[in-house]
Amino acid sequence: MLDSRTISLVRAGFKSVLAAEDGPAHLAQSFYAQLFVENPDFRSLFPASMDQQRDHFVRALAYVFDNLDKDERIEPFLRQLGRDHRKHGVDGSHFRAGASALIAAFRNFVGNEVWTDEVEVAWHETLALLTDNMAVAADSDELPPYWGATIVEHQRVLDDLAIIRLQLDEGVHYYPGQYVSVQIPQRPKLWRYLSPAIPCNPQGELEFHVRRVSGGWVSPAMVTESVVGGRWAISPPLGGLQVDRNIPEDVLMIAGGTGLAPLRAQIMDMARRSRNPRVHLFTSGIYPRDLYDAQTLWQLSLSNPWLTVVPVTEEYENPWWHCGPTPELPSGMHHQLHGSIGKVVTQFGSWADRQIQISGSPSMVRTTLYALRKVGTPMSHVQHDPL
Ligand SMILES: Cc1cc2nc3c(=O)[nH]c(=O)nc-3n(C[C@H](O)[C@H](O)[C@H](O)COP(=O)(O)OP(=O)(O)OC[C@H]3O[C@@H](n4cnc5c(N)ncnc54)[C@H](O)[C@@H]3O)c2cc1C
Incomplete structure (x- = not known):
């Protein structure tokens, strides 16, 4: 557990990275350069193109610094991250080397004026905590890496x-x-x-x-x-989207495109049980063709009265370049609604009495979160996978 002074020093430093033009990209580049200079053998663990790796790295850092004061969120996240890295051939020692490279990259970024002794201690303490969590999880997992x-x-x-x-x-x-x-x-x-x-x-x-x-x-x-x-x-499973059966709230699921997959898996699992909360599933896409799984969802709703499926598309017609037939929506299914998914869902209210899951592309999740927030949906009710 870090004290509040340490957390605010580290957050202030990271905020200055985010505020600088291309700051996150520079920090990530400098981090990997430092890491590979200090540990040349690490380079072979990574793909030739590092673009996505750097992007993931910055997003993970942002999530970690945002949640440094929330042990219940940050610890499971770090443990998952530690275990997940085993697929690259990484073990605990690699994380500890990563901490020293990140401190060097950050010090280069902010310069000597900002890098006081107090800041240095705060970064060392924070990164020791983060990397220990990841290292212990990576070294103690008994499952194969993949x-x-x-x-x-x-x-x-x-x-x-x-x-x-x-x-x-x-x-x-x-x-x-x-x-x-x-x-x-x-x-x-x-x-x-x-x-x-x-x-x-x-x-x-x-x-x-x-x-x-x-x-x-x-x-x-x-x-x-x-x-x-x-x-x-x-590789071993990650993430924790789930319907909480210990609370009385019914469920709202909002899917964009193939973001349907984890929601569908949960609905299929629920269909094996005799009692379930009510589930409203909005399945959405840009074009009618994107509702590729409507038939299966319709069949599921026929045999499970707790499930309501609402198809939504932004456009009324398929694009001119679409080839092949578009499966008809089953007759009897809820009629198709039109508009951006966030707007359509919030036309029905704030769904404040529901547990809510959103799954789709990062932009779909962000715009839906924005629409829900605007109508007063409590964000503590909303789950989504990391973006
Ligand atoms: C938790 C999680 C679960 C996922 N599950 C699925 C799944 O079940 N089915 C599935 O098809 N995909 C899923 N994805 C997305 C998938 O992991 C890849 O990101 C996606 O397939 C793009 O990979 P790529 O290598 O082709 O593109 P990249 O080379 O990684 O990216 C190329 C460009 O496309 C952008 N981009 C990446 N993903 C998307 C996207 N979804 N929509 C629009 N632009 C994008 C990137 O920002 C980048 O600019 C999931 C992602 C996450 C985080």
């Missing part, structure tokens, strides 16, 4: 979206709503997070819904180059 899995089905549901089913070499336990890190043979070392779209089962079957992000390094290869028989690596 498992192998074979693609057994690859279905191009849309030109830019595939449903990919895999058979794990051994059973892996995850809770519905969690996500995993995935590495594909076409893009070694470029791990990407995907959320299983079904609950875990003893047969080790996995299903992912993958959208091709234009200009992305990995998702285009997942959608267009993956074939049956291909071997993927899957």
Whole structure:
């Protein structure tokens, strides 16, 4: 536990990084340069292109500094981060080396005038706490850093979206709503997070819904180059989206595109139980074609009266370049609503009496959070995965 003076010194320092033009990018560049100079053998642990790595690093730092005073959030986050890094071949000693590189990078960034003895002590104390948490978690985890899995089905549901089913070499336990890190043979070392779209089962079957992000390094290869028989690596599950059954509130789920996956997995899991809270699921996309899973959701709602599914799209028509048929929405399904998902959801009020989960692209999550905040939804009721 850090004292409030230490926290405010470290936060003030990081704020100055965020405020400077290209500050986060400079800090990240300087951190990795320092790390590789001090430890040349570390370079081979990272991918050739460091863009996404640097981006993740800065976002993780921002989350950590924002939550330094909230042990209940920060400790599980750091432990997950520590365990997750094992897929890169990282152990506890690497984290401790990282702390010294970050202190050097930060000192270079702020300059000697700001870097007083008190600031130095605050950074050392903070980074010792952070890296110890990650190092202990990485060194004590008994699960393998990743498992192998074979693609057994690859279905191009849309030109830019595939449903990919895999058979794990051994059973892996995850809770519905969690996500995993995935590495594909076409893009070694470029791990990407995907959320299983079904609950875990003893047969080790996995299903992912993958959208091709234009200009992305990995998702285009997942959608267009993956074939049956291909071997993927899957790292241990992360994240904690879940329906809290210990509180009386019903549930609001808001999905954008393939962000549906972790919500669908939870709904499928709930469908195995006899009693459930009411669930309102808004499934959204830009175009009608993006409601690619409407048929399955409709079937689920028919056999589970606690589930209401509302389809939402921003546009009324598919884009001219869309080829192939658009599946009709099942007759009897809630009629399709139009508009940006945040606006549509908040037309019905603030949903203040619900536990709320949002899942989708970072921009979809941010704009939906903004819309909810504007109508007074308590943010403590809202869960989403890290952006
Ligand atoms: C917790 C979590 C769970 C996820 N689950 C899924 C899933 O189930 N299915 C799925 O398809 N994707 C999922 N993603 C997104 C996925 O991990 C990748 O980020 C995405 O596939 C893009 O990877 P890429 O290598 O193709 O693009 P990158 O090379 O990483 O990025 C290229 C550019 O695209 C931007 N970008 C990245 N992701 C998106 C996006 N989603 N929408 C718009 N722009 C983007 C980046 O900012 C960058 O500018 C999840 C992400 C997180 C954090």
